[in-house]
Amino acid sequence: MTAELVRGQNHPLPEVRLEIRVSAGTPIVAGATLGDEHGRVHGVEWVAHPGAPTLPGIEVSKQAAADHRLAVDLDALAPSVHRVTVLLALPSGSGGPARFGAVAAPFVAVTGLDGTEVASYTLTDLEAESAVIALELYRRQGAWKVRAVGQGYAGGLAELFTDQGLPQARQLADGIHEAVAQGLARSVAAPPPRLPDTDRPRQTPAPAQGPDQTHGGTTPQDLSGNTSPQQGHQPTSPYGSPHDATPPDHASARHDGPAPADPSTGPQSAAPTAGGPVNYSHPGRQTTAPPPPPPTAPRAQPGQPAQPVAGDATGWSMEERLYNQVWGMFEDLARTTAAYRSAVDFAESRMEQELDKVLSDPRSRVSGQGDAAREAARAKHAQLVDQARAALDRDLAQLRAESDVVEPALPPAYASWDNPVWHGYRVPMEIPMALRLGDLHLPESEDVRIPLLVRLPLERGLWIDSGRSGSRDPLADSDELRRLALDTAVALAARLLAVYPPGEFAVHVVDPAGAGSSALAPLVGAGVLAGPPAAGAVGVADILGRLTQRVDLVQMAVRGGAPDALPPGLDTAEQLLIVNDFPHGFDDRAVTQLRYLADEGPAVGVHLMMVADRHDAAAYGPLLDPLWRSLMRLTPTPDDHLADPWVGHAWTYEPSSLPPGSRVMHDVLARVAEARRSWNR
Numbered sequence: 001m002t003a004e005l006v007r008g009q010n011h012p013l014p015e016v017r018l019e020i021r022v023s024a025g026t027p028i029v030a031g032a033t034l035g036d037e038h039g040r041v042h043g044v045e046w047v048a049h050p051g052a053p054t055l056p057g058i059e060v061s062k063q064a065a066a067d068h069r070l071a072v073d074l075d076a077l078a079p080s081v082h083r084v085t086v087l088l089a090l091p092s093g094s095g096g097p098a099r100f101g102a103v104a105a106p107f108v109a110v111t112g113l114d115g116t117e118v119a120s121y122t123l124t125d126l127e128a129e130s131a132v133i134a135l136e137l138y139r140r141q142g143a144w145k146v147r148a149v150g151q152g153y154a155g156g157l158a159e160l161f162t163d164q165g166l167p168q169a170r171q172l173a174d175g176i177h178e179a180v181a182q183g184l185a186r187s188v189a190a191p192p193p194r195l196p197d198t199d200r201p202r203q204t205p206a207p208a209q210g211p212d213q214t215h216g217g218t219t220p221q222d223l224s225g226n227t228s229p230q231q232g233h234q235p236t237s238p239y240g241s242p243h244d245a246t247p248p249d250h251a252s253a254r255h256d257g258p259a260p261a262d263p264s265t266g267p268q269s270a271a272p273t274a275g276g277p278v279n280y281s282h283p284g285r286q287t288t289a290p291p292p293p294p295p296t297a298p299r300a301q302p303g304q305p306a307q308p309v310a311g312d313a314t315g316w317s318m319e320e321r322l323y324n325q326v327w328g329m330f331e332d333l334a335r336t337t338a339a340y341r342s343a344v345d346f347a348e349s350r351m352e353q354e355l356d357k358v359l360s361d362p363r364s365r366v367s368g369q370g371d372a373a374r375e376a377a378r379a380k381h382a383q384l385v386d387q388a389r390a391a392l393d394r395d396l397a398q399l400r401a402e403s404d405v406v407e408p409a410l411p412p413a414y415a416s417w418d419n420p421v422w423h424g425y426r427v428p429m430e431i432p433m434a435l436r437l438g439d440l441h442l443p444e445s446e447d448v449r450i451p452l453l454v455r456l457p458l459e460r461g462l463w464i465d466s467g468r469s470g471s472r473d474p475l476a477d478s479d480e481l482r483r484l485a486l487d488t489a490v491a492l493a494a495r496l497l498a499v500y501p502p503g504e505f506a507v508h509v510v511d512p513a514g515a516g517s518s519a520l521a522p523l524v525g526a527g528v529l530a531g532p533p534a535a536g537a538v539g540v541a542d543i544l545g546r547l548t549q550r551v552d553l554v555q556m557a558v559r560g561g562a563p564d565a566l567p568p569g570l571d572t573a574e575q576l577l578i579v580n581d582f583p584h585g586f587d588d589r590a591v592t593q594l595r596y597l598a599d600e601g602p603a604v605g606v607h608l609m610m611v612a613d614r615h616d617a618a619a620y621g622p623l624l625d626p627l628w629r630s631l632m633r634l635t636p637t638p639d640d641h642l643a644d645p646w647v648g649h650a651w652t653y654e655p656s657s658l659p660p661g662s663r664v665m666h667d668v669l670a671r672v673a674e675a676r677r678s679w680n681r
Helices: 156-163 169-185 318-359 368-409 420-424 478-499 521-526 536-559 588-600 614-630 664-680
Strands: 003-005 010-012 017-035 065-073 083-089 107-112 117-122 131-140 143-153 434-442 445-455 462-465 505-510 574-582 606-612 632-634 639-643 650-655
Touching (some): 017 131, 083 156, 117 143, 131 156, 143 156, 156 169, 318 368, 478 521, 478 574, 521 664, 536 574, 536 606, 588 614
Parallel strands (some): 462 632, 574 606
Antiparallel strands (some): 010 143, 017 107, 083 131, 107 117, 131 143, 639 650
């Protein structure tokens, strides 16, 4: 029976190999400190955190996330360790909440390796604190116990470490936040929350369980109170339930959260019903559902998988429905893969426990009974893994079928270059919701590709990594990678030009040495650039100066409450600056201007696309670290560098490349150029 602890209460621990599961309404940092019999932490090597996630006997998450699983083996701790303190903190400088009083109360549970809860604790009554000690596991008279602590610190991790006697408290806290910031900089952006759609028969991944594995699925969270990602806040988990070894039941419908909030809507009633759950939704936030999609396919018979239909998610338009459906497919793939991996981990831990039990008995080690027990343990492991794989294969088949009907129905902004929709392309009159940057997939599902969609206008710049770190091929040629990186940048720029109405998007290019003239030929030849590519130090200084001045003027007009008081000749279109071969041709002033554009430009319509190898700029040292972190890193070849902040999958990103010999991009750019000429007449 689970012990639901209150602050200060303790409970004995029946096992020494445990998991500590943390669930929060926003990405948080989870860590642990090791203390002696007096609770003192002797040095930074006694702290497990995202920058150093593994210590003897304990392992924590490598990044900020809404859900965490910390592994603890009390027998593997050093004899001098008498206390394990579990700490939680809000990431610093991420744009998210700065105090625990502004988020839902975190929930912490201590479980066995089979998922059985031993004790749980909900951290309530937190206000200004940005770091908190959640639990402590302590040794008392040879036995281990868990105590609910809930001690918060308004001064954050630095104050928490200082209170534990750590002399390098400030430096360690800064290092942890730096490691978390680097993890967030490579994270996949969260999908917008979506509203429930009870009329939509959907299939969600099933937990792969063995007959002896307990099931502790939770009810899908209601994300209606979350701020949409485009508002600059840290994303919360898009999944219907916290990631654990037993995800929601396969028969439940895919969870569709609310559509992005409309700040212009009036207040909505948030009064809770008598005896019902408290409604935490903001009273001024839009909570009414858009109209459900029209019925386009018959309902599936009970026990049969739903027939996939393009655009069957909730939304006001087909574009929004397809957008939400793509993110729903992303959630399903993440969740079913998490269930599979969790089931395999359970099977392996179970086999290890049974083998340890056999080896611990001297009589079984020297008799045929031990061999039989080992064979039985391995057979049980194979059975559980086969069951998990069968459930995964069933869910992947459903996702493949859905992808087969969704991909041909995507509009140009969401479609790959080989989609026939481009052959009937017409220059749009409205900006779409999002843009496709490429595809995502996982190792268990190489043939299930999910489009990577980002909202428009872009909220952060893009960095196309032309270095060897951007390729999984150790023999990749540097010159070839640079060419592929610039080709990827040109294809993305062509997409942006194609999805914006005439006159509402301008592209500038900085190519100091002229090394990219061949790759840039489609843009130059079509006449869609705002001017010829800038070359040499003079050209770099001129274009950076003009864009920096534009950012300054727009910022002053907006802050002064006079957005219409801009100079008559100012181009009000969104601006994109493609920088090739950085930092060649850049002096210190140009580097400072580039950092300014990366930080301040997106808010006023100036966006950056860097084609660069970070190692080429190593001479600048940490000066450019904020620049790289402010950009979304993409690679010209498939690479598993993108991570989601919810369950921690390493997603393989693959750019959307043109089919060999295809002229679709040239035809699209020609139509864009013609529409611009007609618009300027």
